[in-house]
Amino acid sequence: MANTIITVKDLVKNYGSFEAVKGISFEVNEGEIFGLLGPNGAGKSTTLEIIETLRPKTSGKIMVDGLDLDKSPQEIKKIIGVQLQSSGYYPGLNLLQLIELFSGLYNQDVDPMELLEKVNLKDKAKAKVKELSGGQKQRFSVATTLINKPRIIFLDEPTTGLDPQARRSLWELVRDIRNSGTTVIITTHYMDEAEYLCDRVAIIDSGKIIALDTPDQLIDKLIASGFERPREMKLANLEDVFINLTGHSLRED
C-alpha cells in the first residue's frame, strides 16, 4: 500500500462571494505524479497555492507529510519545492549564480552544475534566464524547485505554451524526478499530458472534483459505460508526424 503524503479534506476557497474551490477532498500518494486536470478557471492554481502555504484557505483541512498546514506552515515549506515566478529571478545573474543564490537562501549545499546537468542545461550555465528558450526556462524553473531537496514538488502548468519537443523533454524530466523518489503534483489542462505523465488524476471543474483515478481506469470506465469514439483512431496523430519530421523528441530546444 502506498503511503499518503498529502491529504486535502473539504477544501473551500472563496474570493469574496465567489466560490472558487467548493469543498474538494483528495489524497496524494508518496512517490506518484498526481495531476490536477481541468479547464481554465477550474480552481487548480488556487488549490495548489493553498497546499504550498502561499494562499490562505477559507476552510478545510490539509496535511502534508504528517504536518498540519494550519499549525506547521514553516515546516511544510522546508519539505516542498515550489516554482518561483520568473519575475523573481535577478536579471543580472546567470543560471549558475541564481542557483548559488537560491541555495544560500535555502541554506542548502547544492552542486549547481550537477543540478543544471539534471535538467539538461549545463551548456547554459553562463546564460541569463532571458536568453533561454521557453522549454529551457521551464526546465530551469523545475530545477529551482529541487534546490531544497524537497520531498514533494509542485508544478503549475509547466508545459503551457511549449512546442511538442520541449513538452516531451519536460515530461521526461518530471518522470526522472518522480523516479528518483520525489512526489510530484502537477496541474494541466492538456489531456494527453495527464494521460502520459500522471499516475493518478483528479479532474476538477468549477471548483469541484468530478473524477479521480488512474488515467487507464478513467478511460476503461468510460468505455465500459458504452462510450465509443465516433471515428476510428489511427496509430499515430499529427503531433507524431511533426515530431518525426522535425527531430527526435528530446532534441535540445
Ligand code: ADP
Ligand atoms: P485554474 O488555475 O484552474 O485556471 P484558478 O485557481 O486560477 O483556476 O482560478 C479559479 C477561479 O478563481 C477563477 O474563476 C478565477 O478567476 C478566480 N480567482 C483566482 N484568483 C483570484 C483572486 N485573487 N481574486 C478573485 N478571484 C480569483
Ligand code: MG
Ligand atoms: Mg492556473
